[in-house]
Amino acid sequence: MGVTLKDVAELAGVSRSAVSRTFTQGASVSPKTRRKVERAAAKLGYQPNALASSLTTGRTKLIGLISNNFHNPIFLQVFDLFTRGLQERGLRPLLVNLSEERDPDASLRMLRQYSVDGVIVASSTLPPTFPRAFRDAGVPVVHSFGRFSSMPEVHVVGIDNVECGRMAARALIARGHRHIGFLGGPETATSTQDRYRGFAEVVAAQPGLQVGVTYAAAYSFEAGRAEMGREIARGPAEAYFCGDDVLSIGALSAAQSAGLAVPGDLGLVGLNDMEMAGWQNIDLTTIHQPVRQIIDTSIDVVVSLLDDAERLPEARLFPCRLVERGTLRPLPPGAEPERRDR
Amino acid sequence: MGVTLKDVAELAGVSRSAVSRTFTQGASVSPKTRRKVERAAAKLGYQPNALASSLTTGRTKLIGLISNNFHNPIFLQVFDLFTRGLQERGLRPLLVNLSEERDPDASLRMLRQYSVDGVIVASSTLPPTFPRAFRDAGVPVVHSFGRFSSMPEVHVVGIDNVECGRMAARALIARGHRHIGFLGGPETATSTQDRYRGFAEVVAAQPGLQVGVTYAAAYSFEAGRAEMGREIARGPAEAYFCGDDVLSIGALSAAQSAGLAVPGDLGLVGLNDMEMAGWQNIDLTTIHQPVRQIIDTSIDVVVSLLDDAERLPEARLFPCRLVERGTLRPLPPGAEPERRDR
DNA sequence: TGAGTCTTTGCAACCGGTTGCATTCGTCGG
DNA sequence: CCGACGAATGCAACCGGTTGCAAAGACTCA
Numbered sequence: 182m183g184v185t186l187k188d189v190a191e192l193a194g195v196s197r198s199a200v201s202r203t204f205t206q207g208a209s210v211s212p213k214t215r216r217k218v219e220r221a222a223a224k225l226g227y228q229p230n231a232l233a234s235s236l237t238t239g240r241t242k243l244i245g246l247i248s249n250n251f252h253n254p255i256f257l258q259v260f261d262l263f264t265r266g267l268q269e270r271g272l273r274p275l276l277v278n279l280s281e282e283r284d285p286d287a288s289l290r291m292l293r294q295y296s297v298d299g300v301i302v303a304s305s306t307l308p309p310t311f312p313r314a315f316r317d318a319g320v321p322v323v324h325s326f327g328r329f330s331s332m333p334e335v336h337v338v339g340i341d342n343v344e345c346g347r348m349a350a351r352a353l354i355a356r357g358h359r360h361i362g363f364l365g366g367p368e369t370a371t372s373t374q375d376r377y378r379g380f381a382e383v384v385a386a387q388p389g390l391q392v393g394v395t396y397a398a399a400y401s402f403e404a405g406r407a408e409m410g411r412e413i414a415r416g417p418a419e420a421y422f423c424g425d426d427v428l429s430i431g432a433l434s435a436a437q438s439a440g441l442a443v444p445g446d447l448g449l450v451g452l453n454d455m456e457m458a459g460w461q462n463i464d465l466t467t468i469h470q471p472v473r474q475i476i477d478t479s480i481d482v483v484v485s486l487l488d489d490a491e492r493l494p495e496a497r498l499f500p501c502r503l504v505e506r507g508t509l510r511p512l513p514p515g516a517e518p519e520r521r522d523r
Numbered sequence: 524m525g526v527t528l529k530d531v532a533e534l535a536g537v538s539r540s541a542v543s544r545t546f547t548q549g550a551s552v553s554p555k556t557r558r559k560v561e562r563a564a565a566k567l568g569y570q571p572n573a574l575a576s577s578l579t580t581g582r583t584k585l586i587g588l589i590s591n592n593f594h595n596p597i598f599l600q601v602f603d604l605f606t607r608g609l610q611e612r613g614l615r616p617l618l619v620n621l622s623e624e625r626d627p628d629a630s631l632r633m634l635r636q637y638s639v640d641g642v643i644v645a646s647s648t649l650p651p652t653f654p655r656a657f658r659d660a661g662v663p664v665v666h667s668f669g670r671f672s673s674m675p676e677v678h679v680v681g682i683d684n685v686e687c688g689r690m691a692a693r694a695l696i697a698r699g700h701r702h703i704g705f706l707g708g709p710e711t712a713t714s715t716q717d718r719y720r721g722f723a724e725v726v727a728a729q730p731g732l733q734v735g736v737t738y739a740a741a742y743s744f745e746a747g748r749a750e751m752g753r754e755i756a757r758g759p760a761e762a763y764f765c766g767d768d769v770l771s772i773g774a775l776s777a778a779q780s781a782g783l784a785v786p787g788d789l790g791l792v793g794l795n796d797m798e799m800a801g802w803q804n805i806d807l808t809t810i811h812q813p814v815r816q817i818i819d820t821s822i823d824v825v826v827s828l829l830d831d832a833e834r835l836p837e838a839r840l841f842p843c844r845l846v847e848r849g850t851l852r853p854l855p856p857g858a859e860p861e862r863r864d865r
Numbered sequence: 866t867g868a869g870t871c872t873t874t875g876c877a878a879c880c881g882g883t884t885g886c887a888t889t890c891g892t893c894g895g
Numbered sequence: 896c897c898g899a900c901g902a903a904t905g906c907a908a909c910c911g912g913t914t915g916c917a918a919a920g921a922c923t924c925a
């Protein structure tokens with residue numbers, strides 16, 4: 182079926198090595214043979230078999246792209262950027278969907294069978310067991326959107342969720358709200374925990390605040406709507422920091438259904454700044470997460486690991502910023518904008 | 524680095540063939556050697572190298588998953604279902620992003636280098652050149668969400684876009700609208716053309732209608748909002764069939780910005796029924812596309828092609844249905860529900 | 866023209882598996 | 896106890912490439 186090295190070699194009247202060498206960067210071939218080989222290859226429509234060559238070179242250019250987040254619209258953008266970025270560097274994403282997988286072993290086994298050169302774990306909710314399992318197996322790994330640590334076990338690229346929590350709390354307080362709420366995602370997600378920590382820290386430093394804390398069952402519209410529905414029934418805070426944009430949109434929907442004016446009766450600030458947050462009929466005030474930089478950097482890291490797998494794990498953080506839209510009332514005139522201490 | 528067949532064979536005190544055979548279905552191995560081998564393999568943490576074996580077996584279990592649609596939220600669901608479905612059958616999706624690719628050759632070359640067993644083209648906007656190029660190269664291919672044809676050149680799984688156009692037109696007419704509009708996606712997309720054809724067909728059979736036709740620049744929120752903005756400025760129809768849900772939401776946003784009541788002043792019906800269409804603050808009336816069946820079937824087809832690559836190309840269609848929500852006024856009392864003739 | 870050097874080329878072994886074939890083993894019937 | 900037969904095993908070739916090594920070729924310079 183397929184055209185092989187041998188076929189080309191025969192047609193060109195050279196050895197198989199000569200053919201191989203014309204197709205590998207920086208090998209020594211005379212212009213003359215190169216021409217002969219290229220002509221023969223073109224005539225036969227020859228394509229070198231990347232998998233066969235990986236046997237001897239030990240490189241497949243395959244990168245495992247692992248996620249469990251196939252419901253949050255922002256991840257479509259994540260996949261878009263990852264696949265394009267990898268393609269541009271001649272790497273191929275092997276997609277792994279871990280939606281309902283608790284055990285890293287199965288996916289680890291599979292990715293080793295395909296001898297991927299590296300792995301990108303793109304998820305803020307997968308437990309660190311996963312990236313760690315790859316590291317332990319000697320597979321270069323970077324955890325995108327992972328949890329920051331000053332002693333990272335694997336390469337991490339993401340945002341400082343604690344700082345985001347602080348930023349959100351400051352934003353609510355600066356707008357004069359005295360009764361504020363934290364409406365987090367699942368309590369087990371490290372991102373939720375960190376965001377809460379920052380939020381609580383700022384709140385604790387500010388006396389005289391009334392603070393409510395709840396957690397939605399998932400980072401989803403329905404969960405956000407349900408949880409905000411309960412809050413409204415209980416008697417809601419004036420303004421909320423919601424775990425992410427989808428959750429916020431759910432909360433927004435609940436407020437609208439309850440006849441509450443946003444941001445008049447109820448303020449909301451989300452996190453992510455996904456495309457949809459800017460749609461005029463949603464118009465969500467939110468904290469922007471620099472997805473593009475995170476992904477570009479993740480790819481850079483994984484590429485550099487291909488050459489030096491032993492590089493010490495590093496955590497890279499990118500700053501977030503508040504994007505003012507229509508779900509949080511403006512700063513009172515004369516108020517100083519919230520501090521940005523670091 | 525990696526543990527190989529040879530290592531296991533030596534530790535188990537058997538030949539390499541014996542090891543190979545214990546790991547291949549239906550090979551003849553005595554229970555005793557099998558046990559020895561399995562023990563040795565477990566001790567060494569051996570994983571057979573899928574790529575090496577593909578050299579002799581000619582099967583990689585790699586499936587190219589190609590799309591150019593990384594902006595429409597429904598495609599997140601599409602990727603979710605495809606990756607899970609393929610994984611469940613022991614196949615691995617190799618993701619290819621064709622967002623700005625006009626020429627099938629590059630991706631064809633790449634997929635052949637990785638000797639994928641088959642290819643799924645998941646897109647309603649990629650020209651038939653793409654699937655055809657794979658077919659011509661002898662790679663099993665199925666075009667999901669592709670254009671129906673009674674003489675299909677490749678396997679196609681999708682919906683009958685012409686019938687969807689008819690369905691939409693009937694829905695608008697049955698609700699008593701006499702001035703209706705078609706707000707399509709890009710005019711070059713076959714899906715747009717087909718939907719228009721069905722729409723126009725029904726409209727032509729119904730005298731006394733006033734009909735407007737426009738096309739948005741893309742299947743996107745912004746394009747839908749912009750185009751509907753222009754329509755409103757020109758003097759809009761009473762109700763529109765929009766190219767898809769994202770476009771509809773853009774149109775909805777434009778209507779709201781212009782102060783038009785939906786569905787009172789302006790009716791909208793979309794197509795796809797993506798998750799977001801059901802969100803209570805969007806609540807879009809739309810035509811449901813059976814994404815799950817399309818994907819399950821696509822996978823079935825590609826799997827069957829693995830065994831019999833020569834199977835005659837077939838087109839499979841799944842019926843769509845109107846989902847009534849809040850952007851189209853209800854049927855007038857006593858009106859008979861729109862016909863469903865076939 | 867010839868020695869010395871650098872480039873090009875082919876041979877053959879190897880990457881990690883699979884598989885046809887011949888050999889050996891175990892078992893059963895007579 | 897022997898022969899026959901099917902099951903289990905190992906050998907060796909092969910899948911489609913890569914690469915170290917030595918030989919051949921091209922070129923420089925005296």
